[in-house]
Amino acid sequence: MPSTAREPGPTPSEPDTPPPPAPDLRLAGFTAGSRVNGPGRRVVLWVRGCDLGCKGCFNPHTWQVEGPGDPVDVVARRILDAREGHDGVTFSGGEPFQQAAALAAVAGIVRREWPEARLMAFTGYRLEDLRRADAPPGSADLLRALDWLVDGRYDPRRPGRRRWRASRNQRLWVVGRPLPPDAFEQPAPEAELHVSPIGEVLLSGFPDPALRRAVRRL
Numbered sequence: 001m002p003s004t005a006r007e008p009g010p011t012p013s014e015p016d017t018p019p020p021p022a023p024d025l026r027l028a029g030f031t032a033g034s035r036v037n038g039p040g041r042r043v044v045l046w047v048r049g050c051d052l053g054c055k056g057c058f059n060p061h062t063w064q065v066e067g068p069g070d071p072v073d074v075v076a077r078r079i080l081d082a083r084e085g086h087d088g089v090t091f092s093g094g095e096p097f098q099q100a101a102a103l104a105a106v107a108g109i110v111r112r113e114w115p116e117a118r119l120m121a122f123t124g125y126r127l128e129d130l131r132r133a134d135a136p137p138g139s140a141d142l143l144r145a146l147d148w149l150v151d152g153r154y155d156p157r158r159p160g161r162r163r164w165r166a167s168r169n170q171r172l173w174v175v176g177r178p179l180p181p182d183a184f185e186q187p188a189p190e191a192e193l194h195v196s197p198i199g200e201v202l203l204s205g206f207p208d209p210a211l212r213r214a215v216r217r218l
């Protein structure tokens with residue numbers, strides 16, 4: 001007599017759960033047309049919030065986290081609207097990886113609509129630490145979205161003159177697509193001034209201390 005027992009069937013699959021929405025992004029600054037924050041001509045986002053506390057940090061005004069953020073789709077649109085004539089986007093700070101989930105979401109939108117853009121970040125963490133299980137949330141996603149990374153705390157005892165690195169302990173990594181062949185041949189200004197339409201002056205890049213003091217007096 002045939003058994004009436006039935007083989008257990010496949011477990012019904014759970015309905016797809018949409019991922020949680022990305023948190024808003026706390027921004028400290030935005031500029032376009034930069035030539036000192038990575039290869040080529042770049043759109044640059046400075047994020048707000050960093051608790052790493054490097055002595056001699058160029059951007060201590062970006063450490064605080066207070067204040068509202070901007071939705072990631074609004075930030076991505078701002079980048080995309082500025083993209084013409086640019087080679088990519090740089091995330092700086094503040095500490096990009098302390099908002100890695102939001103920045104990964106921004107990067108995802110940008111890469112979908114502007115696939116040629118090369119994405120880069122400056123971080124105070126070491127790459128090895130960003131690959132650990134206890135890295136800030138979203139770090140793996142942000143690393144996957146990037147092409148190039150400059151890592152390591154700023155150390156004023158070891159000032160450096162290598163391209164895009166302010167101290168000798170910092171390292172330039174290719175974590176995605178390769179650097180342009182002429183990346184190190186392009187003439188590289190070390191610092192640049194941006195003046196916003198409302199007259200705010202932004203000093204960017206790797207200025208020497210005398211220039212930083214002079215701009216603070218403006």
Ligand code: SF4
Pocket residue numbers: 050051052053054057058059060062093094095123124125153154
């Ligand atoms: S990681 Fe960057 S923003 Fe944070 S303290 Fe160090 S140099 Fe400043």
